[in-house]
């Protein structure tokens with residue numbers, strides 16, 4: 001009976017489904033979409049599954065109530081409304097949700113798994129589940145790997161709030177060096193990395209993190225961050241830690257150097273703005289004024305990830321873009337980035 005009802009719902013929504021699938025065949029790039037129509041709800045991922053999209057089920061206590069499906073970019077959103085995670089929308093899949101149930105269409109001719117590895121490292125919340133474990137656990141594991149690769153003699157390990165904290169705890173557990181909170185985050189300021197202009201990023205950092213002097217004074221600190229993109233944030237953080245009384249500041253980054261821009265929806269600037277694209281690790285250490293700097297190795301990240309490395313987009317680290325990027329797109333990104341702040345879009 002349910003199968004018949006779902007088939008009827010698909011038939012009723014045929015015009016929407018045909019139009020959407022025809023449009024998606026003409027789209028190239030990374031997209032995860034939820035589209036509401038009068039006849040049903042659509043969830044769709046691009047053929048490479050670069051951005052996540054998950055399906056949940058909302059339990060209802062009323063008898064004879066149809067299953068209520070929900071869609072979200074991350075599983076933490078399901079937890080908030082009390083929904084159970086069912087599964088991911090697959091790369092190149094469209095799900096059509098109506099009161100009759102859920103129908104699935106695999107519309108892409110050559111789907112493959114190329115989840116953005118930065119979702120694992122930074123973008124997604126640590127309380128979300130990906131690859132059957134919380135990102136908190138994953139980020140702790142890359143912190144442990146970082147401690148194995150780049151130990152140093154310090155008094156305290158700290159994380160840059162919030163995204164560097166799980167890796168810092170992992171580093172602390174692996175190395176036996178005590179973990180401490182030395183920076184308090186203002187929770188009303190957005191992510192500085194995603195602010196569109198340099199001046200907004202710099203003022204965002206000043207408002208965002210406040211050092212705890214009584215924790216830091218006279219201490220040799222090792223601070224862990226998830227990534228180092230332009231160096232702007234790191235330089236300010238190191239300055240603040242030294243001014244608060246830290247006698248040494250060492251930095252560890254729980255991902256490899258970011259050397260290539262993202263063309264799949266993340267504002268990472270053009271290549272000449274990425275500090276690791278133009279400077280050596282020693283030069284970066286000098287620029288951000290740390291006593292030592294080390295990144296997680298590429299091999300270490302793969303080891304900690306415990307998944308087939310081919311199932312990720314990791315173009316930021318390798319320049320190996322899973323979806324071809326036309327030269328015109330590369331140039332237009334560069335042109336937009338070069339616009340003065342007042343005229344940029």
Ligand code: SF4
Nearest residue numbers: 116262313314315316
């Ligand atoms: S280029 Fe980098 S940020 Fe963009 S999708 Fe790939 S891994 Fe993610």
